[in-house]
Amino acid sequence: MGILPSQTASSDYLVILSHTPTNARSRNWVVQFSTFITLLVIWELLSVYPPPVTFDVLEMTSTTFWCRGDSVALVPPPPGITPNFVDPPTRTPFVISSSIGCLAVSSCFMLIRIYTFVAIIKTRDSADYMLVIAWAFAAIYSSMTCTMVKYGFGRHAWDIPFSTFNNNFMKVGAITGTFYGMSIMLTKLSILAFYLRFVIASAKLRGVIYATIVLTILYSLIASFVWVYACQPLEKYWDLTITDGSCINFLKVTIFSGVMNTATDAIILLLPIAILRGLRLQKRQKLGVMMIMMTGGFVLGISVVRLKVTVDSLSYQDLTWDSVPGTAWWTVEVHLALVCACLASLKPFLGRFLPKVIGSSYGTSDSNSGGIQPTLYLTSNPGLPWSRDGDEIPL
Numbered sequence: 071m072g073i074l075p076s077q078t079a080s081s082d083y084l085v086i087l088s089h090t091p092t093n094a095r096s097r098n099w100v101v102q103f104s105t106f107i108t109l110l111v112i113w114e115l116l117s118v119y120p121p122p123v124t125f126d127v128l129e130m131t132s133t134t135f136w137c138r139g140d141s142v143a144l145v146p147p148p149p150g151i152t153p154n155f156v157d158p159p160t161r162t163p164f165v166i167s168s169s170i171g172c173l174a175v176s177s178c179f180m181l182i183r184i185y186t187f188v189a190i191i192k193t194r195d196s197a198d199y200m201l202v203i204a205w206a207f208a209a210i211y212s213s214m215t216c217t218m219v220k221y222g223f224g225r226h227a228w229d230i231p232f233s234t235f236n237n238n239f240m241k242v243g244a245i246t247g248t249f250y251g252m253s254i255m256l257t258k259l260s261i262l263a264f265y266l267r268f269v270i271a272s273a274k275l276r277g278v279i280y281a282t283i284v285l286t287i288l289y290s291l292i293a294s295f296v297w298v299y300a301c302q303p304l305e306k307y308w309d310l311t312i313t314d315g316s317c318i319n320f321l322k323v324t325i326f327s328g329v330m331n332t333a334t335d336a337i338i339l340l341l342p343i344a345i346l347r348g349l350r351l352q353k354r355q356k357l358g359v360m361m362i363m364m365t366g367g368f369v370l371g372i373s374v375v376r377l378k379v380t381v382d383s384l385s386y387q388d389l390t391w392d393s394v395p396g397t398a399w400w401t402v403e404v405h406l407a408l409v410c411a412c413l414a415s416l417k418p419f420l421g422r423f424l425p426k427v428i429g430s431s432y433g434t435s436d437s438n439s440g441g442i443q444p445t446l447y448l449t450s451n452p453g454l455p456w457s458r459d460g461d462e463i464p465l
Contacts, residue, residue, distance in 0.1 A: 144235050145387070147228035158229035161394045165224045168398045169212040176405035179412040180205045186415035190422055197263040201411055204256035207249045208404045214246035215397060226391045232310075239390070240308035244297040250404055251294030254331065257407045258286050261338055275344055282337050285330070293327035321381065328377030335370040369410055372403045 143153045183201070187194055215223075221239040222230035262283050269275040301307040301317040376399035382392075 142232040143228045144222070144230045144232050144390075145227040147226075151228065153228045155229060155231055158225050161224035161391065162219045164398070165219055165394060166216050168401055169215045172401050172405035173209055173212040176205060176208060176408040176412075179409045179415075182419050183412040183415040186419045190418050195263070197260040200256045200260040200263065201408070204253045204260065204411075205408055207253035207256065208408060211246055211249040211253060211404060212401060214242060214249060215401065218242050218246065222390050223397075224390065224394055227388050230390060235390075236310050237308055244307070247297070248294045250400055251290050251327075253404050254407060255286055255290035255294070257404075257411050258334060258338060259283060261411055262286070265341055269344075272344075275341075278337075279341065282334060282341075286334050289327065289330040289334075293323070293330075296323055324377070324381055328373070328380070332370065332373045332377065335373050339370055369403065369406050372399060372406060376400055376403050 143155075147153050180202070183198070187198055218239065221242060222235045223239065262279050265279055266276065269279065296318070297307060298304070299318070300320075302315045303312065306312040306315045306317060376396065379399055380393070380396035382396075
């Protein structure tokens with residue numbers, strides 16, 4: 071199913087801010103501000119982060135291995151430290167618990183969304199299908215992250231036998247990163263497809279959304295499958311015994327992916343400002359909407375933190391140990407994005423099962439509301455070309 075707007079806006083939920091630019095000058099300020107933030111992030115990344123160290127220790131020569139019995143360590147240990155292949159220090163419990171915990175949380179919200187749109191709202195569109203696929207990819211990502219533990223992830227590099235790491239770790243890591251990128255991409259496309267429902271008559275807003283969709287697809291595909299062209303020959307990417315050939319600069323790729331990810335996060339966060347202009351919101355509804363969008367801002371913050379931690383880890387020699395925090399932020403980001411995309415389904419879900427607490431009813435009677443579902447209406451506004459009488463959005 072293509073990313074097409076619905077003909078009405080009466081069967082879904084709008085996740086928006088509670089304040090909007092009121093004139094061309096203020097709207098221009100929003101655009102300039104978002105552009106400034108994006109350029110600032112790029113400047114900070116390019117000026118602050120040093121280039122990664124060259125992993126000369128991983129260039130396979132006769133002097134790079136640390137032998138202990140019949141095993142060969144991935145890298146020589148620091149002075150005074152003996153490699154431990156039997157019971158080494160490990161961050162495995164943290165890797166597994168963070169992966170499973172985040173997956174469990176996003177799964178709960180995903181089940182609520184599916185139930186809400188199947189049993190309560192009784193409508194589905196392309197945004198819902200994309201979000202389900204995004205969740206499936208996120209689940210595979212978490213599973214693959216746990217699989218990386220088998221090949222040394224979470225252990226010091228000198229505590230990993232070379233035979234365990236080589237031809238295994240980087241292959242699994244490439245697949246893991248691909249599913250991460252595809253999950254984030256589909257989550258964003260789901261949100262953008264949802265936005266299209268409310269800008270049917272605005273060519274400018276639709277153009278911005280479609281441009282963001284194209285940008286998201288392009289950079290996500292590049293970042294997700296860059297490993298296919300990472301090294302020449304390709305096998306050099308995961309086989310450390312290959313000394314011929316060359317590889318791309320992974321620091322630049324990481325910065326490119328992170329900046330584009332952060333920029334699209336900012337656009338998705340700012341887009342609802344214009345959509346809000348046509349809505350009449352009560353104070354309680356404004357508060358709820360603001361809480362939802364503050365969570366979206368938290369995802370943007372996590373995206374920036376994740377980029378910083380990941381880039382820092384590339385400058386460390388003990389990659390299998392030092393990259394664990396960055397991977398944990400990746401996990402939080404991919405699952406929290408799913409949670410934010412599902413937040414709009416909480417109100418009708420809780421309204422069905424806790425009508426007295428929520429103060430509204432979806433399929434049940436409510437003494438306070440008389441069984442009438444609270445609704446927001448898009449009103450005609452000469453200065454708002456995309457508004458239409460009769461469009462309603464249940465909140």
